[in-house]
Amino acid sequence: MRSSHVKFYQTGTFTVGNRLLNDSDRSVQSxxxxxxxxxxxxxxxxxxxxxxxxxxxxxxxxxATDNQLIAANATGCLEVFSTPYPETSWQIPWIHSLFGxxxxxATGIAVALRVKGRTGTRVVAQGGxxxxxxxxxxxxxxxxERNDDVLYICYDNEAYMNTGVQRSSATPPAARTATxxxxxxxxxxxxxxxxxxxRIAMAHEIPYVATATVADVRDLExxxxxxxxxxxxxxxxxxxxxxxxxxxxxxxxxxxxxxxxESGLFPVFEAEHGEVTDRSTIRRQVAVEEYxxxxxxxxxxxxxxxxxEVIARLQAQADRNxxxxxxxxxxxxx
Amino acid sequence: MLKQIEGSRAVxxxxxxxxxxxxxxxxxxxxxxxxxxxxxxxxxGDIKGCEFVNxxxxxxxxxxxxxxxxxxxxxxxxxxxxxxxxxxxxxxxxSGLGLPIVMTIGNRAIGAPIxxxxxxxxxxxxxxxxxxQLYAETNQEAVDLHIQAVPLAEELSVPVMVCVDGFILTHxxxxxxxxxxxxxxAYVPPYEPRQILDPAEPVTIGAMVGPEAFTEVRYxxxxxxxxxxxxxxxxADAFAEQFGRHSGGLVRGYRQDDADTLVxxxxxxxxxxxxxxDQLRERDVxxxxxxxxxxxxxxxxxxxxxLEHASRVIVVEKSxxxxxxxxxxxxxxxxxxxxxIPVHTVIAGLGGRAITQDALRDYLLRAHRDAVERxxxxxxxxxxIHREIERLETQRRSGPVAENILxxxxxxxxxxx
Numbered sequence: 075m076r077s078s079h080v081k082f083y084q085t086g087t088f089t090v091g092n093r094l095l096n097d098s099d100r101s102v103q104s105x106x107x108x109x110x111x112x113x114x115x116x117x118x119x120x121x122x123x124x125x126x127x128x129x130x131x132x133x134x135x136x137x138a139t140d141n142q143l144i145a146a147n148a149t150g151c152l153e154v155f156s157t158p159y160p161e162t163s164w165q166i167p168w169i170h171s172l173f174g175x176x177x178x179x180a181t182g183i184a185v186a187l188r189v190k191g192r193t194g195t196r197v198v199a200q201g202g203x204x205x206x207x208x209x210x211x212x213x214x215x216x217x218x219e220r221n222d223d224v225l226y227i228c229y230d231n232e233a234y235m236n237t238g239v240q241r242s243s244a245t246p247p248a249a250r251t252a253t254x255x256x257x258x259x260x261x262x263x264x265x266x267x268x269x270x271x272x273r274i275a276m277a278h279e280i281p282y283v284a285t286a287t288v289a290d291v292r293d294l295e296x297x298x299x300x301x302x303x304x305x306x307x308x309x310x311x312x313x314x315x316x317x318x319x320x321x322x323x324x325x326x327x328x329x330x331x332x333x334x335x336e337s338g339l340f341p342v343f344e345a346e347h348g349e350v351t352d353r354s355t356i357r358r359q360v361a362v363e364e365y366x367x368x369x370x371x372x373x374x375x376x377x378x379x380x381x382x383e384v385i386a387r388l389q390a391q392a393d394r395n396x397x398x399x400x401x402x403x404x405x406x407x408x
Numbered sequence: 409m410l411k412q413i414e415g416s417r418a419v420x421x422x423x424x425x426x427x428x429x430x431x432x433x434x435x436x437x438x439x440x441x442x443x444x445x446x447x448x449x450x451x452x453g454d455i456k457g458c459e460f461v462n463x464x465x466x467x468x469x470x471x472x473x474x475x476x477x478x479x480x481x482x483x484x485x486x487x488x489x490x491x492x493x494x495x496x497x498x499x500x501x502x503s504g505l506g507l508p509i510v511m512t513i514g515n516r517a518i519g520a521p522i523x524x525x526x527x528x529x530x531x532x533x534x535x536x537x538x539x540x541q542l543y544a545e546t547n548q549e550a551v552d553l554h555i556q557a558v559p560l561a562e563e564l565s566v567p568v569m570v571c572v573d574g575f576i577l578t579h580x581x582x583x584x585x586x587x588x589x590x591x592x593x594a595y596v597p598p599y600e601p602r603q604i605l606d607p608a609e610p611v612t613i614g615a616m617v618g619p620e621a622f623t624e625v626r627y628x629x630x631x632x633x634x635x636x637x638x639x640x641x642x643x644a645d646a647f648a649e650q651f652g653r654h655s656g657g658l659v660r661g662y663r664q665d666d667a668d669t670l671v672x673x674x675x676x677x678x679x680x681x682x683x684x685x686d687q688l689r690e691r692d693v694x695x696x697x698x699x700x701x702x703x704x705x706x707x708x709x710x711x712x713x714x715l716e717h718a719s720r721v722i723v724v725e726k727s728x729x730x731x732x733x734x735x736x737x738x739x740x741x742x743x744x745x746x747x748x749i750p751v752h753t754v755i756a757g758l759g760g761r762a763i764t765q766d767a768l769r770d771y772l773l774r775a776h777r778d779a780v781e782r783x784x785x786x787x788x789x790x791x792x793i794h795r796e797i798e799r800l801e802t803q804r805r806s807g808p809v810a811e812n813i814l815x816x817x818x819x820x821x822x823x824x825x
Contacts, residue, residue: 144605146475147614159615167605169478170614171501175471178463182430182475182483183605185459189429189481195607213471216464 102134102295109136109165111143116163117155121324123314123331124152124229126288128200131227131312134295136166138302139196144183145169148176148201148210151236152229174209176201177217180224188223196302197223203230203244207271214271218278218307225301225308228271231316239319243269246339247391248384250371251319261374265387272345275309279348282306286342287313289331293354297344313340321370333365338392341399353399362389409586415547415577416441418584419486419512419570422551424455425592426510426558428484429599430476432461432469436491437524438574439514443486466491470498470511477507478613480604482558484509488574489516492530496537503538503629505614506602508561508568510554511539515675515726516574517759521810525760526574528674528726532735538629540568540636541704542656543674547577547584552655553701555587556643558596563639564632565602571703573676573726575760587651595650633705640702658707661714663689664696669776670715671697672740673724677756677763681724684769693776700736708743715743720750722775724768726757733783750778756786792816 092104102108111132118125136143144167147153153170156163171179180199187195199217201210206228217224233251234240240253247265250256254263275283281304286294294312301308315322315330322330334340337360343353363385366372375381396402411418420442423431431450433443450460463469466487473483487495492513502509513531517523531541542557544550550572557568572578603611617625637658644657662682664670671681678699688695698714700707715721721744723737732738734753741751754771757763767787774780792813799806806812 142607144479144607154616157612157615159612159617162612162615164612165610167607167610168612169475169605171471171474171505172497175467175474175498178468178471179475179478181461181463181468182432182472182477183479184475185430185461185472186476186479186481186483189457189459189476190479212464213468216468219464220461 101292102137103130103291107137108133109141111136111164111166112156113163113165115161117158118151119318119324121317121327122151122155123288123316123327124202124231125155126291126327127229127294127312127314128152128227130288130291130294131200131298131310132166132198134298135196135198135225135302138299140194142195144187144195144197146171146176146180146183146197146199148199148205149173149236150202150205151231152200152202154236173205175213176205176210177224177226178213180226181217181220181222184223197225199224199226201226201228202235203228203232204234204242206230207243207269211271215274215278218275218280218309221280221306223305223307225298225310227298228309228311229314230311231314231319233316233319235316235319244271247388248372248375250321250374256374262371272309272311275311276345276348278307280307280309281347282308283345284309284343285311285313285340287331287335287340288315289328289335290342290354293342319371321373322368326368330365330368333360336360337362337365338396338401339365339388341395341401343399350399353401355403356396356401359402362392409588411584411586412581413584413586414441415550415572415580415582416514417445418547418551418586419554419572419578420445420449421586422554423484423510423512424449425587425589426555426596427482427593428455428458429481430459430461430473430483432463432472432483432485434463434466434469434487434491436466436488437514438516438526438578439486439488439491439512441578442512442514466495467498470495470502470509473509473511474498474502474505474507477502477509477601478505478603478605480599480601480606482562482599483507484511486512486514488514489518489524489530492534493518496534499534499537499539502567506565508565508599510557510561510568510570512554513569513571514574514578515571523759524574526576526726527758527760528571528573529728529758531569531571532727534569535704535735538566538633539704540566540633540702541571542568542702543571543700544573544577545676545678545699545701547580547582548653549655550577551584551586552647552651552653555592555595556640556647556656560636560639560643562599564636566629566632566636571675576676585653591651595647636702636705637707656701658700658702658710659714660699660701662697662699664698664714666694667696668694668719669696669722669772670718670720671695671722671724671772672700672711672715672736673697674700674703674736675726677724677726680763680765680768684765684772687765687769688772688776693773695772695776703736706739706743708739711740711743712747715740715749716747718749720752720775720778722752722754722772724763725753725755728755728758752780753783754780754786755783761787
């Protein structure tokens with residue numbers, strides 16, 4: 075029988091075993107009462123960041139609402155891998171309508187709950203970056219603007235993975251996708267202006283906006299819990315690496331999410347009513363190369379020749395995030 | 409209670425009497441007055457236990473209704489024209505999920521060229537979307553059909569469109585009998601959903617279905633509409649008994665029993681059709697009509713029984729299947745398959761062009777003598793199209809068709825009608 079070494083502690087993190095913590099500080103996932111809302115047996119790929127993120131997020135939302143939760147789901151990987159009927163991984167009332175309307179369906183649920191007097195039941199909408207930042211953007215903005223009582227969670231894997239890795243408005247510059255091929259004088263995705271939906275959400279001045287990654291699932295749990303303590307429109311944008319789409323090893327999902335934050339490319343912060351209230355500081359800053367190199371979608375930046383200029387532009391983006399959110403100095407409040 | 413009232417207001421009052429719980433609104437002419445009225449009623453507290461949601465698009469309007477309906481609330485919205493197309497994906501979705509939403513269509517043309525006036529191209533474009541479609545002939549019928557639509561939708565768990573001709577009905581002030589709350593309460597039972605999103609009994613709704621079951625799911629959608637062929641007349645009979653007037657049902661004949669020529673039409677144009685029939689009857693022309701109230705499900709058997717004694721059938725259509733001709737005509741021909749009865753199509757009233765008694769009478773007289781083509785465009789300006797066709801054939805860069813024609817016609821204000 076083959077055996078392998080088990081690492082109990084990851085180096086370079088604050089991770090500790092739950093056994094060492096008080097009960098109240100332990101993660102939702104460590105408790106016997108966790109609901110397994112997205113149950114095992116679903117068909118996500120090995121190392122799927124979205125499955126990981128959704129499990130932590132929805133279980134945390136369940137605990138925060140005393141299990142009185144309804145979810146609306148956009149079309150996408152999460153929807154497809156979780157509900158190949160007659161199998162479903164969802165242990166909660168769950169509805170999938172269309173690709174672009176999850177936020178509006180969630181509004182309908184929230185409004186119906188209010189009119190029916192079922193005020194103890196809360197609503198979560200969820201979708202990928204395509205369903206959120208592109209096709210579902212109108213409905214999302216409408217839900218924000220009306221301040222409907224919905225928590226919308228975007229699991230951002232930076233492309234349309236369900237349809238075979240096509241570019242979305244969340245795809246980073248220079249990244250290879252099936253529609254931003256590595257050919258021509260500027261291989262990969264274009265350097266556009268970007269579409270920062272957390273900041274757009276903040277511009278709606280909704281009560282709560284946060285970003286998170288699957289590298290810090292305790293932080294994700296805490297943010298979902300906080301979001302559920304607030305009424306009105308809330309938005310959490312979770313970076314969820316996709317081994318298939320990013321061309322990365324399944325066991326590197328969490329590592330890549332951490333490198334995205336430690337490089338400054340994906341700032342992790344919270345905002346209330348349009349104002350940034352907290353951010354996770356970078357403990358050990360890394361150059362963007364460290365994040366880019368393990369991903370085949372960026373391989374053309376390193377071979378056959380090093381694309382220093384492109385990498386410098388990406389580094390400049392990271393530096394801008396670091397300045398904007400003050401990611402290098404000061405204490406994180408949490 | 410008899411009221412002299414705008415059609416949209418009448419529809420809004422009927423919807424209010426049905427005790428809606430969630431109303432989603434997005435403005436589009438000519439439906440807008442309906443949701444404006446409803447919004448005011450909700451805000452003033454005149455509709456108890458109801459939420460009015462102003463949304464950012466028609467796509468959202470129906471999506472909010474989908475979420476609300478799946479959570480067990482009685483949901484309503486209204487739209488028209490481009491709005492119906494913009495929500496098309498959700499239209500199919502609502503019926504696929506079996507959600508009994510009632511939606512008013514203020515029938516209007518579809519662009520380009522953009523046109524706000526009445527025809528029925530919009531609802532016709534959604535005829536295969538799995539919704540029941542009922543067409544109102546008068547504002548009284550518009551009111552009554554909404555009251556019938558709610559129990560119809562909820563009993564079968566199928567959404568219903570009530571189609572009301574834009575402007576002609578929605579903006580017309582006429583006498584309408586608005587029933588009392590007690591009358592409507594006695595007719596419309598509380599909503600008992602077939603499925604509901606509830607943490608106490610979690611269900612997954614909207615799962616992916618592959619080739620192994622898709623045909624069966626679709627068949628059952630068809631089956632439910634076939635059931636509606638029975639339920640629609642039942643509801644109309646019960647309505648007549650309770651409210652003392654006949655409204656709705658599948659089809660309605662007018663002087664059809666001994667007619668050689670029978671006219672088939674949907675919606676408000678039946679008023680003009682009946683007037684013309686009366687005039688022609690005075691001239692001993694054996695002509696009658698059948699108004700199709702339920703276009704989906706299509707009452708093929710009932711229609712055949714009413715049409716099969718005629719020598720010819722004329723379908724007056726306020727829509728156009730570009731490349732073939734009539735939309736309703738195709739279904740009427742199917743209903744009459746094997747009878748050998750010729751079916752002629754007259755495309756009329758597109759984009760709000762008035763269907764005048766003169767034009768219709770002239771056409772029907774010719775049709776009665778079998779002197780019409782298979783497809784006729786009523787009141788078509790041949791001089792205008794010939795000039796434009798000539799331009800198209802002689803100049804490669806001939807410019808935009810609609811704008812070319814308008815430039816030639818000059819001011820249009822005095823040409824409507």
